[in-house]
Amino acid sequence: MALVNENFLKLENNYLFADIAKKVNVFKVTHPNVDVISLGIGDVTRPLCPAVIEAMHRATDEMASESGFRGYGPEQGYDFLREAILKNDFLTRGIHLDMDEIFINDGAKSDTGNIQELLRWDNSIGVTDPIYPVYIDSNVMAGRTGTQQDGRWSGVVYMPCTAENGFVPTPPERHVDVIYLCYPNNPTGAVISKQELRKWVNYALKHDTLIFYDAAYHAFIQDDDIPHSIYEIRGARKCAIEFHSFSKTAGFTGVRCGYTIIPKELTATTLDGERVPLNPLWNRRQCTKFNGTSYISQRAAEAIYTPEGKKQTKETIDYYMRNAQQMLTTLRGLGFDVHGGENAPYIWMKTPDNYGSWQFFEQLLYGAHVVCTPGVGFGPSGEGYVRFTAFGSHESTLEALHRIEKWTKSH
């Protein structure tokens, strides 16, 4: 008799964005002539840049000839891409990595979800709150939590991100085995300074804590002194795994490519106290349960690091950041309390009049025909907030802002 993993049954059936899609669908069916603008889900809209498109055509042509054809690639990714990453994303910031500390993946979601397989089921988990739901859900599936009540999982340490702490909490008093951090942050758009990040690294070194650092939005950082990588902090190689994605950097949400860094000196512990390096364990995991990222996607990612690729990628990021700037200006002008959006593509807005997140979501949908993401969907401290993304076109962003303005003033 095959027994089911009952941890799955603790999860609600629906993923946040599926819930939103359902509610938007109901609206569309009952209002067939109304055009809805989504500033909700964090998907990009600009086309891939020319350098990437050219690289994909070239790679496709290679696959058409006997001499150019590539079958199974290395599970860890091709050296051409690992080298480009190492040189451009790390060496330029004074971080020295070996090639085999870089693992190419099919996007950060897979790896941030799967990485916890390397750890025992009974490690304690800490998350900043609100947070990307994958971090918690993947641990629920593995049995590392209790059950959920009022949006909180027992067995998970929540570290609230609030207006008071600038949405960057300080490390907890108590000991936690594994902590997820994401900066620039999804959903709040907050960034962390080197000084604040150093506190986390020092905490981790002191408590023997493992940090999972999600840097998927680092390309949106505008200020020079904000760290792009946790390895800019001394000691982080001993305590942190870092996740990167090309999804937002270069519009790869449909192309699927990213990478994970596991420094060789990073270890976890056996029950007997033996230190075990996680780099070879992840390598074993990937060789067993992953067969490498599409060759075309890897060539596409490589092209981001060419001079043209860098220039074109920056143009797209600037495009989105102009949206963010416009959103901040307009929403502030309307008297809303908004955060983020300066080094991140997300705007985190306090709902007016103490509306609940879902309540405001519905008001905005039915009143202004604009979709946002209810903050509480990201965790209990997100209640009373909504998230807007800057990933729309200029035109639709402006139109959405115009609708919000009209709706607010008539309200």
Next chain:
Amino acid sequence: MALVNENFLKLENNYLFADIAKKVNVFKVTHPNVDVISLGIGDVTRPLCPAVIEAMHRATDEMASESGFRGYGPEQGYDFLREAILKNDFLTRGIHLDMDEIFINDGAKSDTGNIQELLRWDNSIGVTDPIYPVYIDSNVMAGRTGTQQDGRWSGVVYMPCTAENGFVPTPPERHVDVIYLCYPNNPTGAVISKQELRKWVNYALKHDTLIFYDAAYHAFIQDDDIPHSIYEIRGARKCAIEFHSFSKTAGFTGVRCGYTIIPKELTATTLDGERVPLNPLWNRRQCTKFNGTSYISQRAAEAIYTPEGKKQTKETIDYYMRNAQQMLTTLRGLGFDVHGGENAPYIWMKTPDNYGSWQFFEQLLYGAHVVCTPGVGFGPSGEGYVRFTAFGSHESTLEALHRIEKWTKSH
């Protein structure tokens, strides 16, 4: 203190094919002027067919325009591909599937490795032996086995595939919770008849066993009466999950696309005896830990099902099957005891003179400069066998056979 998942430490450091690569490298370094031909690893060599190449170029061009750009796709895969699969791989064989019983993946390796996450850690596991190492290794990582001794894992039920049973074992006497089957088989090249497969389905229905059926090689079936899918057997929808891959069907080892079928009536059981359908659980797993397969790869896979795609794909499969036929003829002519190769791209050969698998591997490498895969690498019943693949070019296959002939005769 982050505690490591100690189950990983039970695994040997190296994956079979990494071991082979290392040994071949040692040979190459010590024999720099000798050209080695590999009939070892199961990777394809023919370029992608024109219909697929055209589809990839078209999809790339779509991604270059604002109107054609596609961001996040459905985690379950695009409907255009699910529909093509449903119509061509199943309806034509009288199998009716709903679209949401099909999950597009990035190749069968990921899903055959990850599927066991849906099950409790203490289910018993049964495998035909020899077997694709991923099935066992992924269960070792999850703690479903004891330790390994003499190539056998305690806690795993091995069902030997031998010359006596035609490499198709009958179901065991005892009860097993989860059983992995792969037909056409990797590594033996054996196929299963409907009559034999019915025994397994009946066993599963009687014992409430879950079958993981790997059909990655179904496109190589030449005989009309060999089943392409376990769902050709009545009752299988209640007890079997099926894995498919385009890796071997259409040379997608570097493109990364396949699919998994989870019928809606398929259930596993809670400790309290409640029946839980696995289809929505896998959907939840994929939505949380996977972000869909590359759009380009899915358009490439769709093209396999066009009239041109079907014709061109069949030509490539015929090409490899001519290799297999040539290998069978030559090796038999030399007096070797060979199996498989008629409905599968693998030839399973008894080593002469009771050589061990690794011993013969080295003899062949150093004597004939040809690489095979040691059968024992696939499990204890593989000892005394080696696997050859038909995935080389005609020219290199003929040259390898010529070398083996010369070496055998001089021996």
